[in-house]
Amino acid sequence: MLHRHLPRRTRAVGAAVAATAALLVAGLSGSASAGPAATPTGTLRTDAAPPALLDAMERDLGLDRAQAERRLVNEAEAGATAGRLRAALGADFAGAWVRGAESGTLTVATTDAGDVPAIEAQGARATVVRHSLAGLDAVKSRLDRAAQRHDTTDTPVWYVDVRTNTVTVRSVRPAAARALLAAAGVDRSLIRIEKSADRPRPLYDLRGGEAYYINNSGRCSIGFPVTKGTQQGYATAGHCGRAGNSTSGHNRVAQGTFQGSVFPGRDMAWVATNSQWTATPWVKGPGGQNVQVTGSVQAPVGASVCRSGSTTGWHCGTVQVLNTSVTYPEGTISGVTQTTVCAEPGDSGGSYISGSQAQGVTSGGSGNCSSGGTTFFQPINPLLQNYGLTLRTTGDDEEPPGEEEPGGTWSAGTVYQPGDTVTYGGASYRCLQGHQAQTGWEPPNVPALWQRV
Secondary structure, rough: OOOOOHHHHHHHHHHHHHHHHHHHHHHHHHOOOHOOOOOEEHHOOOOOOOOHHHHHHHHHOOOOOHHHHHHHHHHHHHHHHHHHHHHHHHEEEEEEEEEEEHHHHHHHHOOOOHHHHHHHHHEHHHEEEOOHHHHHHHHHHHHHHHHHHOOOOOOOEEEEOOOEEEEEEEEOHHHHHHHHHHOOOOOOEEEEEEEEEHHHHHHHHOOOOEEEEEOOOOEEOEEEEEEEEEEEEEEEEEHHOOOOOOEEEOOOOOEEEEEEEEEEEEEEEEEOOOOOOOOOOOEHHHOEEEOOOOEOOOOOEOEEEEEEEEOEEEEEEEEEEEEEEEEOOOOEEEEEEEOOOOOOOOOOEEEEEOOOEEEEEEEEEEEEEEOOEEEEEEEHHHHHHHHOOEEEEOOOOOOOOOOOOEEOOOOOOOOOOOOOOOEEEEEEEEEOOEEEEOOOOHHOOOOOEEOOO
């Protein structure tokens, strides 16, 4: 069974959501008790979206400037609302997504009809489904394990699709998908098989903000500049190089060395650079413009996302599904995000960004930027966590307030996932949206990211 029905929780859920409603509304309206930084839009700096990013959103999503700006605001607020509802619904939660040209509609799925009033009270649409997100994630995990011992060349992609409340398997041959399901021993009724001729592959010869070269031959892309203590460097795709490989910059000047790389399984790596190179909080946009990075809050399903690549430049699309598994000729990788953004060889390793929030580095895909396609990116937060890296952001050089450290388990630089709990200043908080903590994002200051419990 994927869902354990819990009717007695209905009143408790409603009370929990009602108790947080005032905080959420205050945060969204920017009341006197909560400064601009405490609102979801203030936390994610939607007002600082660069013109180049907005231009690309207009072009690729068919929006005008006002719609693009409103979409970023709506997505910031939707992420915060979904995070609070996920915490309140607990085991009933079955996913959330935004839709509409301006992402004006947030839908939250639950397995308990008794949760509907609480969801609607937060301004979201409710849908009652059969399977919880945790249950579907467990099914996908069984497919991941089966893929380690089963040929998935003809079933290259599988993921939890919250909008259909299924685990979807994309397959070149339906018979191959059925063989994978049999190997995993999963209930066929939970699976949706989607026939597709796509065969994703890593996008070698790439870039992100700037191109770089591996061992003076293959070209890849810088994803996001990072630091590790005093060491500077950048995050990129694992298939671009192995630990020990040397790199040179876009100008062919000696640059650094791969310190760690995972591929397949995941598609993550980082490069430590020499003293000639300085990590900056920027992604290179059209015409060489700087696009600022202010954090790494994960965008919800349906949200807009833009990519910078050395072959095709700036292109935008939407987040289709999270936590996807995809099989390349080299093997299967898991935990990537699927998008509608196009890409071509030469774009790998490049930056995916929603507003000013870093999302991940280009992994692979199918199609191209003439006919369209599907791409996958390695999320940035697991990469940062795996290697103990700190994302370089525009707030890094700001002086912290001269206050006595309040103490607690919360720590800047730590990657937090929804549901994680910390203490800060004598109070306990629950994480609502995945992100890497940074100075200024202490739990009391960012109700879009943390809920007091």
